[in-house]
Each structure stands twice: as structure tokens, then as C-alpha cells.
Amino acid sequence: MTRRPPNExxxxxENNAPFIQRFWIYQRERFPLAAHAVMIAAFSFSAVSYSRISRGVAGFIAWPDFLVGAFTTFTLFLxxxxxxxxxxxxxxxxHRKELPVPRGLISLDELKSVGVVVFVAQVAINLLFFPKMxxxxGVVIIYLCLMGKEFFVADWLKKRPFWYVTSHMxxxxxxxxxxxxxxWLLxxxxAPDGMLFFFAVxxxxxxxLEIGRKIRNPSDEKIGVDTYSHMLGPKRATKLWMAVLAVTWVLSVAASYYAGYGTLAFAILTVIFMTSCIPAILFLTGMNSKRAKAMELTAAGWTVAMYLSLGGIPMLEQLFSR
Incomplete structure (x- = not known):
């Protein structure tokens, strides 16, 4: 498939630049490597840390193992x-002609080639370091392929936003x-019992993240672009986002309990929750584009904070106190 013809x-x-330059522009717009590296590193480090803390095992896994695993998780999100x-x-x-593929910056064939290279690298590096993984x-890849086909019920899912977002998350x-x-697997x-709550978080x-990035100020809505603020109205969508935050906060408290954390952890999680609600409250009291964007940024910050609070920071404290 060749690149799409130029549009407005x-x-x-940019469109005539070498592939490396075009892919750099693509990642900057669609998958910022630096920002995602921070979030996914926190995700991976905290998942391993929470598992070890919940099992009562001191220290961290071998760093080469972690780096291989972090590469896999990072490229899985890619x-x-x-x-x-x-x-x-x-x-x-x-409806989104400004995006890299529609405007002809990069083709789907080129992205497919990147995906194939990434897949081969993932299989090779895991086969070399830990075949048990x-x-x-493979389960993740199979599920990802089903997602790519919308589980063969694309029309049904499109009419049911709840099941769409649930199935994709x-x-x-x-x-x-x-x-x-x-x-735990290696x-x-x-897996320790508390991991169920960590997975739920x-x-x-x-x-x-999904709802937070799809709440718009009414003047920023575009025809044909599905957002929660369009489907539910901006106020209902914002209240839904806050409700999801609250559920996640409750689950994070349960996860901290199973890891044996004390009241300080509960207090920290509560402060993070209350602070994260501020942009939503401000948006409800006076809607504008900046406040809608603040909710999207808060969603990302909340995610990093949750992972670091549940696994990353307790592990770092343990490692530096030795």
C-alpha cells in the first residue's frame, strides 16, 4: 500500500524526507518515545516490584532480565x-486527515514493516533470555491480533462504547x-494474591487514560470523531472520568493492603486521588480547551503516580536502604 496522496x-x-526522518515525526505525534518510555518503564518496574514485595522477597530481579522485559513491554505498546x-x-x-497516515507522511505498509521487525526482535530476545516467557x-500477541480485527464484531462494538473500551483495555x-x-513466573x-488487584488497577x-484523552471542550469537537464528551455530554463524561478515578483509587488501596503497606501509603494514594480530581472540577465549573487538556495530562500523571506508589517507590526505598 503506497502512501496516501497529499491533502490540505x-x-x-516532510512527506519527501527519508524514512527515518518521517518515522521520527510520526512517533512524535502518535507515540512519543521519551514520554512513553517514562510511563512504560514505571509500569514495568512497578509490576515486578509489586510482585516481589507481595511475595516477601528482598531485592530486585537481575537487571539484564528487567531490561529485556522492559524492551518487550515498551515495544508491545508500540x-x-x-x-x-x-x-x-x-x-x-x-475525519482526521491531519494525522500522519492520512496526510501521506507515512504509509501503512511502512508501519507494517516496523511492526514485523519489532515482533521478530521480541520473539528473538525472549527466546534467547527466557523462553518461559x-x-x-504469545497470549498478548493473540489478543492484540483479535483487537486489530475488532474481535470480528466491529459494528457491534462501535455501537456499544462500554464494551468497546472494556475489550480493548x-x-x-x-x-x-x-x-x-x-x-513470579521466572x-x-x-503470582501473589495481591497481583489481582494490581492487574485491576x-x-x-x-x-x-482513554476517557481522559477523549474529553473535549464543546468548541473543539469534530464531526466524525468519537469522544466521550460528544457521546455523553462534557459534564457527564467528566463525572464518569472522576468515577473511574474513584474506583481505581479503591482498587489501589486494596492492592497496597495486600502488599503490606501501612496507613502512609493509604494517605498518599488519597492525596493523589484528590489532587487528580481538581482539573475535572475546574472543567465542570468553567469549560475551556486548556482545562480539557489538563484532564488528559492528569490522566497520564495519575497512571505514573499509581504505578510508582504501588511498586516503584517502595522498591527504590528498599534498594537504597540496604
């Missing part, structure tokens, strides 16, 4: 992004199982 959003200099480009190609061509990895705890498995033991964090 195209930049001839594959999710690439699969989404194929899944959304028709809608993007009609390939089964868990399952990929996050599946990747979490892989990440945490770098501890150690040959069962991961699932809900995905919904926090």
Missing part, C-alpha cells in the same frame, strides 16, 4: 499503536501479567 494538511518537505493505525485507517482518512507473550493487564511474570511460583488506569 500535508507538508511536501505494536498496539501500529495496530490501531490499521484498525482506524478508514475513519482517520475521512514466550507463552505469556484488557490488553493492559495482559501486558502486566508478562511484566510481573519476570518475577521464579517458578504462583492497570485495567482501570487504561480506562482513565
Amino acid at each position: 494538511y500535508s507538508d511536501a518537505a 505494536l498496539v499503536r501500529i495496530f490501531d493505525e490499521f484498525k482506524d485507517a478508514k475513519d482517520d482518512a475521512m 514466550l507463552l505469556t507473550y 484488557v490488553i493492559i493487564p495482559l501486558i502486566d501479567i508478562y511484566a510481573s511474570g519476570l518475577d 521464579a517458578g511460583v504462583d 492497570s485495567f482501570m488506569n487504561g480506562i482513565v
Whole structure:
């Protein structure tokens, strides 16, 4: 498939640049490597850390193992992004012509090649370092492929936003199982009971991110672009986002209990929750584009804070106190 012909959003200099330059522009817009690296590193480190703390095992896993696992989780999320480009190609061509693929910056064939290279690298590196992880990895890939096909019920899902977002967010705890498995699975033991709550937090964090990035100020809504603020109205969508935050907060408290954290952890999680609600409250009292964007940024900050609070920071405290 060749690149799409230029449209009103195209930049001839960018479209005619070498692939590396064009892919750099693509990632900046659709999958910022630096920002995602921070979030996914926190995700992976915290999943492993929470598992070890819940099992009562001191210290961290071997760093080479972690780096291989972190590479896999990071590139799995990149594959999710690439699969989404194929899944959304028709809608993007009609309603989001400013995006890289519709404006001819990069083609789906080129993204497919990137995906194939990433997949081969993932299989090779896991086969080399820990073949035991390939089964868990394979489950993630199979689910990702089903997502790419909208589980063969695309029309049904499109009419049912709840089931759409629910089915797509399952990929996050599946990747979490892989990440945490770098501890318990490679150690040959069962996952600690608290991991169920940690996986639930991961699932809900995905919904926090999904809803948070799809709440718009009414003047920023675009025809043909599905947002929660369009489907539910901005006030109902914002209240839904706050409700999802509250559920995630409750699950995070349960996860902290199973890890043996004390009242300080409960207090910290509560402060994070209350602080994260502020942008939503401000948006409800006076809607504008900046406040809508603040909710999206808060969703990302909330996600990082949850992971660091539940696993990353307690592990760092343990490592530096030794």
C-alpha cells in the first residue's frame, strides 16, 4: 500500500524526507518515545516490584532480565499503536486527515514493516533470555491480533462504547501479567494474591487514560470523531472520568493492603486521588480547551503516580536502604 496522496494538511518537505526522518515525526505525534518510555518503564518496574514485595522477597530481579522485559513491554505498546493505525485507517482518512497516515507522511505498509521487525526482535530476545516467557507473550500477541480485527464484531462494538473500551483495555493487564511474570513466573511460583488487584488497577488506569484523552471542550469537537464528551455530554463524561478515578483509587488501596503497606501509603494514594480530581472540577465549573487538556495530562500523571506508589517507590526505598 503506497502512501496516501497529499491533502490540505500535508507538508511536501516532510512527506519527501527519508524514512527515518518521517518515522521520527510520526512517533512524535502518535507515540512519543521519551514520554512513553517514562510511563512504560514505571509500569514495568512497578509490576515486578509489586510482585516481589507481595511475595516477601528482598531485592530486585537481575537487571539484564528487567531490561529485556522492559524492551518487550515498551515495544508491545508500540505494536498496539501500529495496530490501531490499521484498525482506524478508514475513519482517520475521512475525519482526521491531519494525522500522519492520512496526510501521506507515512504509509501503512511502512508501519507494517516496523511492526514485523519489532515482533521478530521480541520473539528473538525472549527466546534467547527466557523462553518461559514466550507463552505469556504469545497470549498478548493473540489478543492484540483479535483487537486489530475488532474481535470480528466491529459494528457491534462501535455501537456499544462500554464494551468497546472494556475489550480493548484488557490488553493492559495482559501486558502486566508478562511484566510481573519476570518475577513470579521466572521464579517458578504462583503470582501473589495481591497481583489481582494490581492487574485491576492497570485495567482501570487504561480506562482513565482513554476517557481522559477523549474529553473535549464543546468548541473543539469534530464531526466524525468519537469522544466521550460528544457521546455523553462534557459534564457527564467528566463525572464518569472522576468515577473511574474513584474506583481505581479503591482498587489501589486494596492492592497496597495486600502488599503490606501501612496507613502512609493509604494517605498518599488519597492525596493523589484528590489532587487528580481538581482539573475535572475546574472543567465542570468553567469549560475551556486548556482545562480539557489538563484532564488528559492528569490522566497520564495519575497512571505514573499509581504505578510508582504501588511498586516503584517502595522498591527504590528498599534498594537504597540496604
